[in-house]
Amino acid sequence: MTDVVNLAEFNSEFDDYNSNLPANKYGESYLIFSSKRDTKEFYNLVGFPAKIEYDEKKDIPILTRSSSGSDSFYSSLFTSGFMGKTNGNFNVLGPFVLNKNNLISYGNSPNYQFLFYADDQNKNLNIKVIYNDKDGKEIGPIAVDYLNSKADDAYPYITHNGDKVVYCSNKDGNFDIYQTTIGANYADNTTPMIDQIISPKAAISIKISTISDAKADDKCPYLWQDENLMVFSSNRAGGFGGYDIYYSVLENGIWGAPINAGPRINTAYDEYRPMLPNLVNFSYPLMIFSSNRPEGKGGFDLYMTGLVETDNMRKVKM
Numbered sequence: 001m002t003d004v005v006n007l008a009e010f011n012s013e014f015d016d017y018n019s020n021l022p023a024n025k026y027g028e029s030y031l032i033f034s035s036k037r038d039t040k041e042f043y044n045l046v047g048f049p050a051k052i053e054y055d056e057k058k059d060i061p062i063l064t065r066s067s068s069g070s071d072s073f074y075s076s077l078f079t080s081g082f083m084g085k086t087n088g089n090f091n092v093l094g095p096f097v098l099n100k101n102n103l104i105s106y107g108n109s110p111n112y113q114f115l116f117y118a119d120d121q122n123k124n125l126n127i128k129v130i131y132n133d134k135d136g137k138e139i140g141p142i143a144v145d146y147l148n149s150k151a152d153d154a155y156p157y158i159t160h161n162g163d164k165v166v167y168c169s170n171k172d173g174n175f176d177i178y179q180t181t182i183g184a185n186y187a188d189n190t191t192p193m194i195d196q197i198i199s200p201k202a203a204i205s206i207k208i209s210t211i212s213d214a215k216a217d218d219k220c221p222y223l224w225q226d227e228n229l230m231v232f233s234s235n236r237a238g239g240f241g242g243y244d245i246y247y248s249v250l251e252n253g254i255w256g257a258p259i260n261a262g263p264r265i266n267t268a269y270d271e272y273r274p275m276l277p278n279l280v281n282f283s284y285p286l287m288i289f290s291s292n293r294p295e296g297k298g299g300f301d302l303y304m305t306g307l308v309e310t311d312n313m314r315k316v317k318m
Contacts, residue, residue: 001060001286001306004265006296009065010048012037015299017290018220021050021063021277022097028066029277032083032095033302044087045095045117052279052286061286063304082115082130085141090121094155094220094273098162098197112193116144118154125152127167133194146203147180155220155273162197166208166221166230175219176212177232180205210255211248219243224276224285224307230255231274231287231307241268245289247307265305269293272300276307 010016010031019033031050034043049066086092098114114131127147130140147153151171158165165180182200195201212218216236223230228250233243236258244266246258265271274289285307290300 004303004305007302011297011301013298017300018094018273019288020095022099023278034093043091045083045092090119092119094118116156125154127153127156157222159226168219175217177208177218177221178205208255220273222275225278233272240266242270243272245271245274267293
């Protein structure tokens with residue numbers, strides 16, 4: 001997919017950005033994102049039933065509003081459940097969902113559901129979570145203490161095994177990208193998944209030095225299906241202007257030098273919070289991102305494209 005398509009069915013005249021598309025094996029999902037459409041001042045989470053359809057005229061896949069109303073899980077979780085507890089007179093940013101469709105389970109393990117995000121309710125951005133426990137009881141919001149500092153911490157991505165977290169923080173000055181390895185081994189059932197993700201016994205956090213630029217802000221990391229491809233936003237020198245989207249490839253355990261996604265995607269304006277949904281029917285990474293380029297409905301809008309042109313996927317060693 002080479003076209004950059006405005007997701008007009010979801011956008012408004014107000015700022016809309018920071019999306020997440022929870023995995024759903026039946027093709028129906030629920031696009032959630034931060035928007036100022038309700039409060040006009042603060043980013044709060046909103047959500048709409050969504051599905052990916054193929055546009056025959058444009059010969060591209062496109063995310064559209066779903067007329068089926070989505071399934072009961074997404075409707076209850078996001079419209080009357082979790083999202084109602086996240087929002088307030090403060091900014092709510094970077095939603096990320098782990099659910100029964102993309103969170104690994106073993107045998108008869110409970111189908112936990114997690115909604116991670118960050119808010120500035122207490123001035124600094126703190127990473128928080130709301131989740132359902134093994135009995136389906138709704139817990140939270142609670143702060144994810146092992147990821148938070150006295151600075152701004154935001155945009156967590158948790159691997160499907162629940163063993164690693166990537167996020168960004170400005171605890172060393174500028175925003176950098178960090179990876180936290182969680183010490184427990186859920187694969188051996190030695191620690192319940194909730195305990196491993198929410199309050200692990202051991203958590204080792206390191207700055208990813210090969211990606212982070214000491215003179216710039218590097219934010220919004222996101223992995224493609226837990227594989228060796230990471231996308232993020234950066235305002236580092238050498239880009240096309242404002243924040244650009246970059247990606248990095250993991251080789252031999254080391255994240256490679258960031259690659260600018262190029263002028264097909266990036267502009268002189270801000271391109272922000274790229275997200276690579278977990279889609280089993282696509283062999284290349286589709287991407288949703290935000291931009292305040294002038295051709296949108298107003299402020300930041302959500303857009304969709306392929307991260308790289310399909311005939312150039314050989315340049316990304318998947």
